[in-house]
Amino acid sequence: MITLDFLFQxxxxxxxxxLLGISLLYMGILRxxxxxxxxxxxxxxxxxxxxxxxxxxxENINPENSRPGFTLWPMVALASTLVLAxxxxxxxxxxxxxxxxxxxxxxFFALTSLxxxxxxxxxxxxxxxxxxxxxxxxxxxxxxxFIVSMxxxxxxxxxxxxxxxxAYQAQAGWMLFSFPVAAVVFFLAxxxxxxxxxxxxxxxxxxxxxxxxxxxxGTRYAFMEVARAVKLFxxxxxxxxxxxxxxxxIFLFIGESLVILFILxxxxxxxxxxxxxxxxKLYWILGLIALIELVIRLLx
Amino acid sequence: xxxxxxxxxxxxxxxxALPIGPQHPALLESENLEVFLDGEVISDVNVNVGYLxxxxxxxxxNRNYIQGIYLAERICGICSGVHTxxxxxxxxxxxxxxxxxxxKYIRTIIGELERIHSHMLWAGVLAHEIGFDTLFQxxxxxxxxxxxxxxxxxxxxVNYSMVTIGGVRRDISGNAIPHVFNIxxxxxxxxxxxxxxxxxxxxxxxxxxGTGPLKNSDAEEFSLVGPLARASGVKYDIRKDHPYxxxxxxxxxxxxxxxxxxxxxIAVRMQELMxxxxxIKACLLKLxxxxxxxxxxxxxxxxxxxEAVSRAEAPRGELIYYARSNGTDHPERIKxxxxxxxxxxxxxxxxxxxxxxxxxxxxxxxxxxxSCTDRVALVDxxxxxxxxxxxxxxxxxxxxxxxxxxxx
Numbered sequence: 050m051i052t053l054d055f056l057f058q059x060x061x062x063x064x065x066x067x068l069l070g071i072s073l074l075y076m077g078i079l080r081x082x083x084x085x086x087x088x089x090x091x092x093x094x095x096x097x098x099x100x101x102x103x104x105x106x107x108e109n110i111n112p113e114n115s116r117p118g119f120t121l122w123p124m125v126a127l128a129s130t131l132v133l134a135x136x137x138x139x140x141x142x143x144x145x146x147x148x149x150x151x152x153x154x155x156x157f158f159a160l161t162s163l164x165x166x167x168x169x170x171x172x173x174x175x176x177x178x179x180x181x182x183x184x185x186x187x188x189x190x191x192x193x194x195f196i197v198s199m200x201x202x203x204x205x206x207x208x209x210x211x212x213x214x215x216a217y218q219a220q221a222g223w224m225l226f227s228f229p230v231a232a233v234v235f236f237l238a239x240x241x242x243x244x245x246x247x248x249x250x251x252x253x254x255x256x257x258x259x260x261x262x263x264x265x266x267g268t269r270y271a272f273m274e275v276a277r278a279v280k281l282f283x284x285x286x287x288x289x290x291x292x293x294x295x296x297x298x299i300f301l302f303i304g305e306s307l308v309i310l311f312i313l314x315x316x317x318x319x320x321x322x323x324x325x326x327x328x329x330k331l332y333w334i335l336g337l338i339a340l341i342e343l344v345i346r347l348l349x
Numbered sequence: 350x351x352x353x354x355x356x357x358x359x360x361x362x363x364x365x366a367l368p369i370g371p372q373h374p375a376l377l378e379s380e381n382l383e384v385f386l387d388g389e390v391i392s393d394v395n396v397n398v399g400y401l402x403x404x405x406x407x408x409x410x411n412r413n414y415i416q417g418i419y420l421a422e423r424i425c426g427i428c429s430g431v432h433t434x435x436x437x438x439x440x441x442x443x444x445x446x447x448x449x450x451x452x453k454y455i456r457t458i459i460g461e462l463e464r465i466h467s468h469m470l471w472a473g474v475l476a477h478e479i480g481f482d483t484l485f486q487x488x489x490x491x492x493x494x495x496x497x498x499x500x501x502x503x504x505x506x507v508n509y510s511m512v513t514i515g516g517v518r519r520d521i522s523g524n525a526i527p528h529v530f531n532i533x534x535x536x537x538x539x540x541x542x543x544x545x546x547x548x549x550x551x552x553x554x555x556x557x558x559g560t561g562p563l564k565n566s567d568a569e570e571f572s573l574v575g576p577l578a579r580a581s582g583v584k585y586d587i588r589k590d591h592p593y594x595x596x597x598x599x600x601x602x603x604x605x606x607x608x609x610x611x612x613x614x615i616a617v618r619m620q621e622l623m624x625x626x627x628x629i630k631a632c633l634l635k636l637x638x639x640x641x642x643x644x645x646x647x648x649x650x651x652x653x654x655x656e657a658v659s660r661a662e663a664p665r666g667e668l669i670y671y672a673r674s675n676g677t678d679h680p681e682r683i684k685x686x687x688x689x690x691x692x693x694x695x696x697x698x699x700x701x702x703x704x705x706x707x708x709x710x711x712x713x714x715x716x717x718x719x720s721c722t723d724r725v726a727l728v729d730x731x732x733x734x735x736x737x738x739x740x741x742x743x744x745x746x747x748x749x750x751x752x753x754x755x756x757x
Contacts, residue, residue: 086483087482087483087486087487088486088487088490089486175365175366175367175368176367179367179386179389179705183389246480247480247552249480250706253480253706254374255374255375255477255478255480255709256375256705256706256708256709257705258373258374318483319483320481320552321476321479321480321481321484321550321552321553321556322479322480322481322556322706323552323555323556324555324556324704324706324707325389325704325706326389326704327555
């Protein structure tokens, strides 16, 4: 039954309005932090808002040979990330939470990445195609360790939803301390999922001119940018729900997420870009490590 | 432009053509690399030059020798100093005059300061191409010290206007020497730190070691010059082999490395930076013992018919100037060969079989300066079509009496 409370959760907090606001703000904070660490002044933290607003006022350019998906995929990317965000508890509230979230979450995460790269493939540009192919290869690399490291806390909490893991952690303590290996693997897989350095291979500016989004402009590009920002926030809140106690206190939640953002900015600052074959190798090793940990924990 | 059949690679191998340039973030100037990809691996590459032809050699013929200095300085934005040094040396050879000792030392100092600024700029660009923007920011922050010294000594940050025919235009005063000395010491420390990151960071090493291989035999066969050749074990440095200015009067060592990859190129340039600071300090110490005359006075009204060549070691390698005078105050002909022109040949063996991800890194490890490179463009004026010649066609063209000038 649709109640007023449900509508508020869907559209205001922690739904659409809050999500868009905080995601873009976090993107801005990430950029500012990186800039300060790099000895630069950097843009103001509200810069992503201005960027997106500007993009909405810009012309949509359709490349001559683009396929129909050119318009569709950015929308799918944004829609799937937003649905994803509603299933993951933000400060203890997840409006679309059910008892089998984890499986849906894994699929929707794959869909967000896939739709971005399909967008690149449908724009019929050699750089975009190269970027998309790299992105698809990278999915093969990080998806396995990501899923395995997600299964670990879910299995030991005996639930299939991040909200359940949060509730479990309230009694049993942080999963970060009980499963440090899985937490580290999850964190590294998260880096590749949001394409932050050292894993910004699909949109390498110096090699393939921005990769899969090179042909995008105007509203469609704004959709992709917002989708990326929301994805960053979703991954941070998922990691809090799974490993960092899954707090119900909004201030504690924001504090924890800012700490994670700071660590992300630090990694981004000290790392060079990896090559796609190095990414594959690294993540298969990580996946194996996570799997071995899972098996050992099950046997003991 | 270039015929694709010329590449000698079977059609089936050319699975996917990716145009790198004329406008591309990996190239800081306009040039076209036609890259053939087999997945992520480069199967072949065509280098098309000629987008930045500015007609400098022709313009030099229309100016007198003094005006030529300013034009030669503007051939390259990064190595502007060494272009004037080389140009002025050529004209001095035409005039058969000897430059005062003090001017030679000052030229050496300017040349080495420029090398430091160029190599640091290069190091920053390389870090950026690998996707390591922090290192790029930090290296360029420290590069500002050199730029400040250059401004203090010459009055300009980029085109120094320091060297002139018969000497240098400004003296380095005694007050400036301690400051420059201190900055040289500071830079040494900073460069040591940067070298530690460039040659010690695991992630950087995994990208650079073994990347862009260039065999010693290839480097010799293609007559490569500069740090690129020295990183492939070719011990060739104009400053050592054919000393000019004051390079034979101070203690320093020519750097070479047999690593033959991008990492070796980084190592060579980092060591060269350390050598440069050493040369600057040695020159500064000697300056106080020399007489204060730093320029031959006099006017150049007419230069008797003569021919001269001069070479200098630019940050990127050997720079050659050839000049012929005809008795007037205008040169009959000036021919310039910049280091990048001979080094561009190396792109093909360096890129073949490498990952596309490493293309920006490999191109950057060559340290190309395309605007200096473009000397000649062949344009059919009836159709405005551009064309390129093979060796036989070129020989036929230069033997054609139609294109020969009557002797002066």
